[in-house]
Amino acid sequence: MSKSLNRRRFLSLAATGAIAQRFAVGTAAAQAPTAWAGLVQSVIAEGQRFDPALVVEAARVLSRRPMVPLVATDLPEGYATLPYDQYVGIRAQSSGMIWAGENRGFTVEPLHRGYVFSSPVSLFTVEDEIVRRVAFDPSKFNYGRVAPPPAGADLQFSGFRVSAGLERPYELALFQGATFFRSLARGQNFGAVARALILRPGETRGEEIPFFRAYWIERPSAAAGMLIIHALLDSESVTGAVRMTLRPGDVTFIDVEMTLFARANLDHVGFGCVMGTYLSGPQSRRGFDDLRPAVHEVSGVQMLTGNGEWIYRPVSNPANLQVSSFQDSNPRGFGLVQRERDPNAFVDDDQRFELRPSVWMEPLGEWGPGSVQLIEIPSESELNDNIISYWRPRQPIAAGSETTIAYRQAWCWQPPERPPLAxxxxxxxxxxxxxxxxxxxxxxxxxxxxxxxxxxxxxxxxxxxxxxxxxxxxxxxxxxxxxxxxxxxxxxxxxxxxxxxxxxxxxxxxxxxxxxxxxx
CATH class of the missing domain: 2.60.40.10 (Immunoglobulins)
Incomplete structure (x- = not known):
């Protein structure tokens, strides 16, 4: 059983990342300080004492300026068009792994830019409460069949991978592309992908894709058993500060706290977004000539409404785009789940869809009126994350306003809170x-x-x-x-x-x- 991000899942994430490229999520030459970097540096300087409130202040400062449209121009020639197999051959050496060998329970691997992941991300650690920049160093990567970048190049990173465990470390989470991240419970394979924020999905005017510009990762202690990550979010219409607390185990919990600063009116915003694949199964077939009886990593949307009703809605691969809204007020939980755990239901010894995580959202605090949104996109390929679920508040977020929201994600075999019903x-x-x-x-x-x-x-x-x-x-x-x-x-x-x-x-x-x- 492989717990790594396999080629099919990587290509699915990469395809979504490619969408982000069309929305100008890139960079100016890394050798010259960008406008946003100068603004952030004025609030969170390397070497200063870290406070989570500083990330919030950086987002507030950034929101007062128009988004800096950036174009990736600093990648070495050919890196943006690397074939998949060459790109995944670029891996950090042990000397490039953050906290490797320190018995802290977590190791962080910076991820190189290239392939469809050409957008730069700045990485910082917080050690002894001090901000320290993770410098890009080509000598800390194995490049396989790819020519290394020139000496002295500062390419930053495309994201990072987190491994957990002391005696037998395993891949726990991946943060790469836009505001995408994924995790799993012990014994599972990577599957569904979460998004910190989603704007205008499924609309004819086009989706706006926020992205993370920088991460600050707090150095963990083995006794704590958790990893805290702060991120700075940016987009044409909004900026934000996001704090994520990862606690791995038989159920992996990720607490997400987000403060948003709207540059423009946000009339279609989504929180607790999860995406997954549903191609075919007994509940929804469109005549696929496939020897496998089912091909899906999520089977449906589960909801616990504000008035205590348990609802399950199986998903489908429709012939035409479908959008469903499930009205509610102060929801108690919702998420995309994989209910089928019998390997004979899939007969796929490679993908092992029965090992994909369910992802359950538990709102923290009252979210008010709104709806759980479900978007089902026609798909002819299992590479596509064609199922999207998220919470859409009824009240738009006004330009110039500050909004906070928090929820707990459970990456699990089945949601930790389950119906006392059949x-x-x-x-x-x-x-x-x-x-x-x-x-x-x-x-x-x-x-x-x-x-x-x-x-x-x-x-x-x-x-x-x-x-x-x-x-x-x-x-x-x-x-x-x-x-x-x-x-x-x-x-x-x-x-x-x-x-x-x-x-x-x-x-x-x-x-x-x-x-x-x-x-x-």
């Missing part, structure tokens, strides 16, 4: 008994479904809007703690139907609420 463990669909009907089979599983007396009282409440439900049947299997629900949806002349299914007994829910959308 959950949808299998969802299948196929053609129905008539031309425009669709037949669904849903298996709910939970401990209470082993109670024969309770099972006898269970009813399935199913609705289709628009449309009607036909041929509804229930098959109880108490010995397997499972209830199977079968039904057909007849949409009439409509081309889209929203489905809602919940099991109840005596007016009380026995299962989570399953939502689904079917288009003809």
């Amino acid at each position: 959950t949808a463990t299998r969802i299948r669909q196929g053609r129905g008994s008539q031309a425009r009907r669709r037949r669904f089979l849903v298996d709910f599983t939970g401990d209470r479904l082993g109670d024969a007396a309770l099972v006898a009282a269970i009813r399935a409440n199913v609705t289709a809007t628009p449309g009607s439900i036909q041929n509804l049947r229930l098959w109880p299997y108490p010995e397997r703690r499972t209830m199977r629900v079968a039904f057909e949806v007849d949409p009439g002349s409509e081309t889209l139907s929203e489905l809602r299914l919940v099991l109840d007994a005596g007016g009380q829910p026995v299962s989570e609420t399953l939502l689904n959308r079917w288009t003809w």
